[in-house]
Amino acid sequence: MTPATRVAYIAGAGRSGSTLLAMLIGALPGCVSIGELRHMWRRGIQLNQRCGCGEPFWDCPFWSEVGDRAFDGWDNAPHERMLDLQRRVDRFRQLPRLATMPVAPGVRRTVDEYAVNTGRVYRAVQEVAQASTVVDSSKSPTFAVILQRVPGIDPVVLHLIRDSRAVAYSWSRQRPMPEVVDGGAYMATYGPTRAAIDWARNNVALEAAHIAGVASTRLRYEALVRAAPQELARLRSTLGLTPEQAAVLTAPVVDVGVQHTVAGNPSRFSGHQVRLRPDEEWKSAMIVRDRRIVEGLTWPLLAAYGYRLRS
Numbered sequence: 001m002t003p004a005t006r007v008a009y010i011a012g013a014g015r016s017g018s019t020l021l022a023m024l025i026g027a028l029p030g031c032v033s034i035g036e037l038r039h040m041w042r043r044g045i046q047l048n049q050r051c052g053c054g055e056p057f058w059d060c061p062f063w064s065e066v067g068d069r070a071f072d073g074w075d076n077a078p079h080e081r082m083l084d085l086q087r088r089v090d091r092f093r094q095l096p097r098l099a100t101m102p103v104a105p106g107v108r109r110t111v112d113e114y115a116v117n118t119g120r121v122y123r124a125v126q127e128v129a130q131a132s133t134v135v136d137s138s139k140s141p142t143f144a145v146i147l148q149r150v151p152g153i154d155p156v157v158l159h160l161i162r163d164s165r166a167v168a169y170s171w172s173r174q175r176p177m178p179e180v181v182d183g184g185a186y187m188a189t190y191g192p193t194r195a196a197i198d199w200a201r202n203n204v205a206l207e208a209a210h211i212a213g214v215a216s217t218r219l220r221y222e223a224l225v226r227a228a229p230q231e232l233a234r235l236r237s238t239l240g241l242t243p244e245q246a247a248v249l250t251a252p253v254v255d256v257g258v259q260h261t262v263a264g265n266p267s268r269f270s271g272h273q274v275r276l277r278p279d280e281e282w283k284s285a286m287i288v289r290d291r292r293i294v295e296g297l298t299w300p301l302l303a304a305y306g307y308r309l310r311s
């Protein structure tokens with residue numbers, strides 16, 4: 001019997017550093033990082049945005065082979081059906097219905113169809129990359145719950161946490177999206193209230209999912225950029241790696257190579273090397289009013305995670 005595909009799923013609020021974590025794990029032997037898989041159906045198959053290798057999705061040799069193995073070519077993939085299913089079940093508001101057992105039969109059929117097709121992609125990725133662990137940085141708490149229903153995989157959830165003030169500061173900055181082939185596109189920006197609510201609801205949802213039985217391993221972005229080799233060594237058994245496989249990275253500059261990622265932060269296009277350094281610009285550059293708003297909306301969880309409210 002073929003062993004189950006280990007899927008390391010990175011969950012958390014947007015702008016928490018999931019792309020960086022995925023790139024680091026993807027650089028370890030035996031691991032392959034594919035970016036945010038739940039966006040592949042639209043941004044990859046439908047919109048033909050660029051893969052992390054620089055090629056448009058349909059021209060990328062890696063994803064072409066994955067499509068051939070999973071669906072006998074992307075032309076035959078049920079991407080419109082998947083987008084329809086995604087709209088129905090992979091939504092934040094569906095989370096309580098999905099995390100409560102037993103799942104109602106109507107919802108179960110929909111989510112299981114969505115999960116089966118997702119599983120075909122994970123297994124094809126594992127075969128093409130000849131990796132033991134597939135890294136998906138889709139972030140969504142709802143997808144973390146759906147993942148538990150994907151057949152033929154062994155899911156592990158990594159809950160990535162970052163200071164809400166740093167996250168809100170990141171949301172305030174306008175950044176181009178190099179994956180859009182025609183250019184001229186920018187990532188969404190959020191004001192401090194929306195960024196704080198998004199941070200809180202995603203982290204609370206992951207804590208609730210954990211209590212409901214979706215086991216997750218917490219790690220903090222700030223610890224990752226300060227001590228990546230030690231943090232990855234801590235995840236070694238979760239990722240299913242040998243001590244040798246988990247110990248190849250040397251900080252502060254990590255060679256992550258070319259990675260075939262379907263969606264994620266623009267940093268995935270910035271070359272084969274990643275420089276790890278604490279990003280604390282928010283401490284001096286964030287407007288005091290914005291900082292107060294974010295602290296006011298997120299302080300209980302921020303304090304519970306061990307962040308200092310006054311620096």
Ligand SMILES: [Zn+2]
Nearest residue numbers: 051053060260
């Ligand atoms: Zn590619």
